[in-house]
Structures are given as C-alpha cells and as structure tokens.
Amino acid sequence: xxxxxxxxxxxxxxxxxxxxxxxxxxxxxxxxxxxxxxxxxxxxxxxxxxxxxxxxxxxxxxxxxxxxxxxxxxxxxxxxxxxxxxxxxxxxxxxxxxxxxxxxxxxxxxxxxxxxxxxxxxxxxxxxxxxxxxxxxxxxxxxxxxxxxxxxx
Numbered sequence: 001x002x003x004x005x006x007x008x009x010x011x012x013x014x015x016x017x018x019x020x021x022x023x024x025x026x027x028x029x030x031x032x033x034x035x036x037x038x039x040x041x042x043x044x045x046x047x048x049x050x051x052x053x054x055x056x057x058x059x060x061x062x063x064x065x066x067x068x069x070x071x072x073x074x075x076x077x078x079x080x081x082x083x084x085x086x087x088x089x090x091x092x093x094x095x096x097x098x099x100x101x102x103x104x105x106x107x108x109x110x111x112x113x114x115x116x117x118x119x120x121x122x123x124x125x126x127x128x129x130x131x132x133x134x135x136x137x138x139x140x141x142x143x144x145x146x147x148x149x150x151x152x153x
Contacts, residue, residue: 001090004076005135007100012131015124018097023121041065041125064112068119071108072126073142076135082107101127 001007016027030040042065075082085107089100104123105116112119130138 001092004086004090007089008127008131008135010097010131012128015097015101015127015131018101019121019124027121027125037125037129038065041068041122044121044125065122067112068108068122069126069142071111072104072123073139075104075107076130077139081111097124097127 016024019027027040027044030043031037034040034043045064045068075086078086085103089103092099101120101124102116104127105119108123109116109119133141
C-alpha cells in the first residue's frame with residue numbers, strides 16, 4: 001500500500017466481515033432494524049457505555065461516538081499521534097482488513113479510555129461509511145461539520 005486511500009479499495013461491507021461472527025451478527029441485526037450505520041455504531045456504544053467510558057449521552061446522541069469519530073479523523077488526516085500506526089498499516093502490503101481494524105482500535109483505545117475489542121466493531125462500521133463515500137469526502141464532511149458546529153456556538 002502506498003497511501004491511506006489504498007485501504008478503501010475493498011467492498012465497503014467487507015469491513016464488517018473481518019469482525020468475529022458474533023459481532024457481525026449483532027451489527028447486521030442492528031442494521032436491519034435501524035438502516036443506518038451511524039445509529040448502529042451509537043447503539044453498539046450505548047449498549048455497554050456505563051461500564052466502559054464516562055462520557056454518557058446527550059439528547060440521544062453519543063458524545064463518545066463523536067470522540068471516536070474525532071480520533072479516526074485525526075488518524076486519517078495526518079495527526080502526529082498516529083504517525084507510527086499509519087506507517088505500520090502502509091508497510092503491510094495488502095494488509096488484511098482485520099489487521100487494519102485491529103491496528104486502529106489499538107491506537108485509539110488508550111486515548112478514548114476503552115478496550116480495543118470494544119472499539120473494533122465501531123471502527124469497522126466507520127470504515128464502511130468511509131469506504132462508501134471515499135476518505136477525502138468523509139474528511140471534508142467532518143471538516144464541514146466542525147465549521148458548522150463552531151459557527152452555531
């Protein structure tokens with residue numbers, strides 16, 4: 001792999017398929033009920049939130065999910081904290097998706113104060129979204145959201 005974009009060349013839903021079967025089943029069931037991967041990720045996080053992180057929820061939307069999105073954005077936009085993790089992924093030519101999900105989960109877990117195993121399904125769900133729209137479009141949408149949030153404050 002030469003660039004981060006190269007990891008998003010697979011079929012988008014294959015990110016879910018790299019998870020253990022029991023996690024795939026839960027995610028697929030939630031998706032069939034909710035029809036939206038953002039809601040699936042939020043539901044996954046909220047199901048065990050009190051035991052994992054102190055962020056709680058606000059108006060039904062998970063603050064923790066926003067923190068995860070912020071960190072993935074930092075990961076893919078070149079934040080220095082994740083430089084070694086990005087390099088490790090790029091060094092693995094043809095890295096398997098479970099390696100990528102695992103690497104990102106391990107990198108973000110200590111910053112977010114939770115376990116990588118708990119984060120992995122959320123990371124996979126977010127990578128599905130990124131794969132569907134493209135990394136540049138996803139990062140641009142995140143930037144636009146930040147600009148919108150700061151102008152509304």
